[in-house]
Amino acid sequence: MTLPIEVPLRLPQPRTPDPHDAPAIRWGIIGPGGIAHTFAEAVAVGTASQVAAVGSRSGERARDFADEFAIPTAYGSYEELVADDEVDAVYVASPHSEHRDHALLAIEAGKPVLVEKAFARSAAEARQVVRAAEARGLLVMEAMWSRFLPHYDVVRHVVETGLIGDVVAVFADHGQRLYPDGPARLAQPDLAGGALLDLGVYPVSFADLVLGAPAHVAATGTLTDLGVDATTTITVSGAGGAHGVLSCTMAAVTPCTAVVAGTEARLELSGAFYGAGSGIRLVSRSNEVLDEHPAGMPVDVRGFSYEAAEFARCLVAGERESPLLPLATTVRVMETMDEVRRQVGVSYPGEGRP
Numbered sequence: 001m002t003l004p005i006e007v008p009l010r011l012p013q014p015r016t017p018d019p020h021d022a023p024a025i026r027w028g029i030i031g032p033g034g035i036a037h038t039f040a041e042a043v044a045v046g047t048a049s050q051v052a053a054v055g056s057r058s059g060e061r062a063r064d065f066a067d068e069f070a071i072p073t074a075y076g077s078y079e080e081l082v083a084d085d086e087v088d089a090v091y092v093a094s095p096h097s098e099h100r101d102h103a104l105l106a107i108e109a110g111k112p113v114l115v116e117k118a119f120a121r122s123a124a125e126a127r128q129v130v131r132a133a134e135a136r137g138l139l140v141m142e143a144m145w146s147r148f149l150p151h152y153d154v155v156r157h158v159v160e161t162g163l164i165g166d167v168v169a170v171f172a173d174h175g176q177r178l179y180p181d182g183p184a185r186l187a188q189p190d191l192a193g194g195a196l197l198d199l200g201v202y203p204v205s206f207a208d209l210v211l212g213a214p215a216h217v218a219a220t221g222t223l224t225d226l227g228v229d230a231t232t233t234i235t236v237s238g239a240g241g242a243h244g245v246l247s248c249t250m251a252a253v254t255p256c257t258a259v260v261a262g263t264e265a266r267l268e269l270s271g272a273f274y275g276a277g278s279g280i281r282l283v284s285r286s287n288e289v290l291d292e293h294p295a296g297m298p299v300d301v302r303g304f305s306y307e308a309a310e311f312a313r314c315l316v317a318g319e320r321e322s323p324l325l326p327l328a329t330t331v332r333v334m335e336t337m338d339e340v341r342r343q344v345g346v347s348y349p350g351e352g353r354p
Helices: 034-046 059-069 078-082 096-108 123-136 150-161 195-211 303-316 327-344
Strands: 026-030 050-055 073-075 089-092 113-116 140-143 167-175 214-223 229-238 243-249 258-262 265-269 280-284 289-293
Touching: 026 034, 026 078, 026 096, 034 050, 034 059, 034 303, 050 059, 050 078, 059 073, 073 078, 078 096, 089 096, 089 303, 096 113, 096 123, 113 123, 113 303, 123 140, 123 327, 140 303, 140 327, 150 195, 150 258, 150 265, 150 280, 167 195, 195 214, 195 229, 195 243, 195 258, 195 327, 214 327, 229 327
Parallel strands: 026 050, 026 089, 050 073, 089 113, 113 140, 167 243
Antiparallel strands: 167 258, 214 229, 229 243, 258 265, 265 280, 280 289
């Protein structure tokens, strides 16, 4: 009798295409803030596309941004930007409170749109954007950049193939010292501030990637004097019985790591787990490191390059959503965060406005 040969567990290689190989498109950016700087650099360095125009309520801010990134056109209004025939797609990089309205502005102008995470203030707003895009037959995608990174594809592949057995638990945290001395918008309810939409969306989206739709959500949090969450802890349970323990804070720096524990082995994502430079380890039940992909990425690619490339591929292929982050998933993540906010006691002025 021949005994079966045990094959050591190994991590799969990411299936993520090189962002440079994606088709070239012309971007227009709404809102020349900090995250727009990150996106513009990622497009320029890591893709074949270009930023063709930028729009701001301040013409001076738009011109300064355009000069910094050698962008041909700067507009002092968002309406002018979305009407530009030289713009193939619009990236919405304004505060959370404006995402819905700016996405709808682009869609009404017939422009496909990439909306910065969190996609909107609420699931109701997210559904409005999705319905508008569907009615016009336009591509819309959430700019949850982590979902398109190579190491997230490894996590996706591991869970799909059952490499670590049945998933039992997920742990993820995201904490940065951004309050009270950080960006003023994070303290403002009218700008949809707080830790959850800015930081907590990462662990919530990661748990959704691994567990799917949550069957149960429980949350506690600490609020600031103005009523946004400074620190929030969330537990979720998946339909199959697995649990997730997730946390976010804008009052302190945390390790920003993630773990996916299965019956046969576990995955460990080094901090920051959501970032382009995160490493990933496969660890046995006896705590032996079986395999690992070290931290790091190509020098000619940025983290946001992957989401920009995925959007360009979907656009040229005639897709209306990305298979890596379907619109139903984006809405579901917003629904989870709505429930978290309900339990913690955070609401935003105007979020219920049609």
